[in-house]
Amino acid sequence: MSPKQTPSQTIGPFFHYGLNPVEANYPHTQIAGSCLVSPETEGECIRLTGRVFDGKGVAVEDALVEIWQANAAGRYQHPNDARVGRALDHSFSGFGRCGTGAQEDGRFSFLTIKPGSGQAGHAPFISVTVFMRGLLNHVYTRVYFDDEVEANAADPVFRNIDEERRSTLLARRCDSPAGVEYVFDIHMQGNQETVFFDL
Amino acid sequence: MSKLSKLSRRSWTSHPSYIDEGYKSTTLRGPSKNLVAIDPELAELTGPAFGPEAIGALDHDLTRNGRVNGEPIGERIVVTGQVLDDCGNTLPNTLIEIWQANAAGRYVHKKDQHDAPLDPNFLGAGRCLTDAEGRYHFYTIRPGAYPWGNHHNAWRPNHIHFSLFGPTIATRLVTQMYFPGDPLLAFDPIFESIPEAARNRLICDFSLDVTEEGFALGYVFNIVLRGTAATPMEEG
Numbered sequence: 001m002s003p004k005q006t007p008s009q010t011i012g013p014f015f016h017y018g019l020n021p022v023e024a025n026y027p028h029t030q031i032a033g034s035c036l037v038s039p040e041t042e043g044e045c046i047r048l049t050g051r052v053f054d055g056k057g058v059a060v061e062d063a064l065v066e067i068w069q070a071n072a073a074g075r076y077q078h079p080n081d082a083r084v085g086r087a088l089d090h091s092f093s094g095f096g097r098c099g100t101g102a103q104e105d106g107r108f109s110f111l112t113i114k115p116g117s118g119q120a121g122h123a124p125f126i127s128v129t130v131f132m133r134g135l136l137n138h139v140y141t142r143v144y145f146d147d148e149v150e151a152n153a154a155d156p157v158f159r160n161i162d163e164e165r166r167s168t169l170l171a172r173r174c175d176s177p178a179g180v181e182y183v184f185d186i187h188m189q190g191n192q193e194t195v196f197f198d199l
Numbered sequence: 200m201s202k203l204s205k206l207s208r209r210s211w212t213s214h215p216s217y218i219d220e221g222y223k224s225t226t227l228r229g230p231s232k233n234l235v236a237i238d239p240e241l242a243e244l245t246g247p248a249f250g251p252e253a254i255g256a257l258d259h260d261l262t263r264n265g266r267v268n269g270e271p272i273g274e275r276i277v278v279t280g281q282v283l284d285d286c287g288n289t290l291p292n293t294l295i296e297i298w299q300a301n302a303a304g305r306y307v308h309k310k311d312q313h314d315a316p317l318d319p320n321f322l323g324a325g326r327c328l329t330d331a332e333g334r335y336h337f338y339t340i341r342p343g344a345y346p347w348g349n350h351h352n353a354w355r356p357n358h359i360h361f362s363l364f365g366p367t368i369a370t371r372l373v374t375q376m377y378f379p380g381d382p383l384l385a386f387d388p389i390f391e392s393i394p395e396a397a398r399n400r401l402i403c404d405f406s407l408d409v410t411e412e413g414f415a416l417g418y419v420f421n422i423v424l425r426g427t428a429a430t431p432m433e434e435g
Binding site: 002003004005006007008009010011012013014015016017018019021026027028029031032054055056058060062066068076077078079080081082083084085093094095119127129131132133134135136137138139140156157160161165188189190193194195196197198199 | 207208209210213214215216217219222223224225226227228229230231232234235236237238241242243244245246247248249253255258264265283285286287294296297298300306307308310311322323324325326360362366367368369371372373374375389390392393394397398400401421422423424425432433434
């Protein structure tokens with residue numbers, strides 16, 4: 001008989017010194033943080049920011065947000081993606097972590113690159129996983145980019161979502177002298193509830 | 200793009216519901232709409248991989264990795280087990296991160312205001328990679344129970360938080376390990392949020408075989424992630 005899945009539990013409020021200790025100023029190393037790029041990283045450098053709102057519209061200040069994405073060539077740093085037609089970028093792992101409590105307004109903020117499209121006919125996107133106190137199973141969503149109108153319209157995942165909910169997956173591009181920022185707010189509940197995937 | 204037909208679904212008979220009346224903060228934080236189905240062939244079949252460079256020499260030993268001027272206070276324990284998937288495969292080289300309260304039931308975390316002593320020699324965080332057979336091994340201190348604000352006289356049972364990756368982001372798991380015979384389990388809405396038939400999967404087993412003579416009691420906690428048998432991504 002096959003073994004059965006271990007149940008999920010909440011991450012609780014006290015994960016920071018274990019999971020993102022450097023960012024939260026604890027004396028421990030971390031496996032990943034909110035900066036995914038170095039000067040060598042190929043691609044358009046972007047800041048991905050946003051907040052996580054609860055059912056009352058209050059910004060959650062103890063969530064952990066993880067992102068995972070392809071590099072600028074659309075390739076993932078992973079053994080399942082051995083497509084030689086797309087170059088690996090050894091300065092880019094594609095994984096980042098950020099807590100929402102470090103900034104006053106509960107914002108998360110990643111410094112990364114805009115991913116390339118992972119496949120012909122697919123829009124570029126960033127996978128997002130959210131954990132927090134009061135969330136018994138983590139949620140999966142995706143960041144699509146609001147300036148990729150044509151690619152999004154053709155994307156087989158994006159176009160399959162109910163039209164009135166698609167906008168919850170769009171990050172809003174804001175250009176400033178500081179650089180390119182995409183804003184992606186996550187709403188756990190309510191009229192604007194973000195699309196979470198049964199991944 | 201990718202063939203994920205053999206990726207096991209999240210088993211909703213094993214996991215809690217998002218909204219749980221007993222655990223109050225779920226009512227505003229759990230999604231209220233249904234999750235949106237995603238074609239398995241279009242789902243993520245990759246995720247971050249971590250190697251030995253991510254692990255420090257003392258990261259698996261919480262009895263030593265936070266020492267300042269002596270040994271941490273409390274009962275030393277060994278926590279070990281095997282990481283499998285629900286197809287029965289063992290999962291080598293997967294990252295496990297843990298964090299926990301100290302023996303007095305106090306977290307190092309700045310926001311933990313429980314009036315119990317901090318231990319200057321205990322951080323309460325560690326990590327390791329599973330070996331070639333999917334096994335892991337931590338030394339730590341048995342964590343204490345602590346009160347929380349969910350309801351009158353609410354106490355969390357002794358527990359250690361676990362975070363695992365597995366081969367893709369779809370196999371990600373964050374959970375908590377509990378101890379056998381803990382009288383607080385029956386009163387804990389977080390533990391009770393799990394479907395009844397699956398609850399005992401989060402309770403470790405005491406093992407005299409794992410117990411180290413004269414040093415530490417041994418507990419075994421096996422962990423089962425979703426199975427994947429993904430085929431490689433195609434060029435395109």
